[in-house]
Amino acid sequence: MTSEEWADNALADILGRVAVTGAEVGGRFPLFADPDSGRWQTTGRGAWTGGFWAGLLWLRARYTGAEADRAAASACTARLAAWVDADTATRGLILWYGTGHAVDDAGAEELRNRAALACLDAFDPELGLVPWGSAFGGPRLLARVDAVPGMVPLLASAGTEGAGAAASHLHRHIDLCHGGHPLTPTLCFEPDRGWQACADPPPGWSRGSAWLLLAVADALHRPGVAALGAHRLEDVAAQLAVPVAGAAAQLVPLADAARPDGPRDTSAASITAVALLKLAHLPGPRAAEYSSRAVAILKALVTAHLTGRNGARPAGMLLDGCYDAGRGIAERHELIWGDFFLAQGLAALTGLVDIRRV
Structure with missing residues (x-):
């Protein structure tokens, strides 16, 4: 299998899983899924992860070019509007990633603009930041x-x-x-x-x-x-x-570095891979190193943690994500943001998106 084929196939599986998830959750937002059954725990308003579900829907719409997929993504994004004026700095996660992959969608653009101004208004100049809220x-x-x-x-x-x-x-x-x-x-x-x-x-x-x-x-x-x-x-x-940048075992980090016998966190690995891909597009002596490491992480996630097409579980699940190790919540599960960042990284490798812009 060529370097392009493994990324193409994995992206197809993840975005195929998006269609299955959409049929399961309806108008709710998926949060994390059981690693055996694939059934999702959902939220009504999306919480801090709602933008990643909208972002996945937009990635699927880009991938398929189908009007039905575009309409589903647009409708989901519109449901994020209630978060524009919420007192939370997670509006960055919700409203940037929920709109960043939108394709010619005036509603998503307007929502992003409103959110940007609302967050700017929440900026505290004395503290020098937007408070958590x-x-x-x-x-x-x-x-x-x-x-x-x-x-x-x-x-x-x-x-x-x-x-x-x-x-x-x-x-x-x-x-x-x-x-x-x-x-x-x-x-x-x-x-x-x-x-x-x-x-x-x-x-x-x-x-x-x-x-x-x-x-x-x-x-x-x-x-x-x-x-x-x-x-x-x-x-x-x-x-x-x-x-x-060390041994292969560190490609997927421990959820808590103080617990060497505890779970790992594939969602952290997928976030890191996307960050490294972005850094690899900048001029500098480390660009090739960042690119190589990003690809190694993505390949490790696909090879060892992504469910395949011939197993008992649904294909396209990124397993071994850890929602909250301290509370023992969903320690080896599929996490919606883990799926999103893995899909985003693969979409960048295959040319579906320009990783510098999103």
Whole structure:
């Protein structure tokens, strides 16, 4: 099988799975699926993952060119509109990835523009970031590393002011989260003590460095953001890429680095692969290394963790994703964002999408 064939076949299986999932969930949003039966746990409004389902539908519409698939993607994206004014920095994840792959869809473009302005309005100049927010309960004034991906390109789409806010949001999170090793995923602002590290997610959380690497890669592809600290961002990207540059066993990281006997997290690997593909499109001495590592990760995911066409389980499931190791929730499951980023990476390899733009 040629290098192109394995990616083509895997992408076809994942996007075929999207059609099966759509028939199962109807007007709800898939979250994670049982690794044996393939049945999905769903949410009514999409939570912070709703944009990844819309994004998968758009990828399928691009792949098939079918009007029915395009209409399904457009309808799903429209259901994300309730999140535009929600007090949450996960609007970056929801409304960037839910609209970024849309094809000639005025509704998606309008939704993205509204979301960008709403997030810009939520930017706190004193803190230098868009706070995590209160939409999901708990303290509002959090800096969380998963508040950065999606938010950077979304803010950057709001003109010069938006690019400045995007740069500040990213650099502030780098200041707070990337100061030590391992990365600190979450901090809470206390008026009398300033920023204080939180225990959940813990240092060593697999998606912490993956999310930040993705945000840095996106920033470097946006001149208005990159102009406000490109050299630093290049250095941070190189530092974050180091943990995935070792032995083959590290291609799919542990969900919690402090639990060497615990589950791995294929969703973190797929996020990392997409980030590395983006970095590989930038000029510099590491471009070939980033590209090679990204392809190695994608191939490992397809070879060892993606269900095939002749098994008892549905084809196109990216297994061994870990939703929440600390709480023991869906530790070896198919995760909707894992599927999305694997599909996005494969779509980039096969030429279906330009990874620099989404």
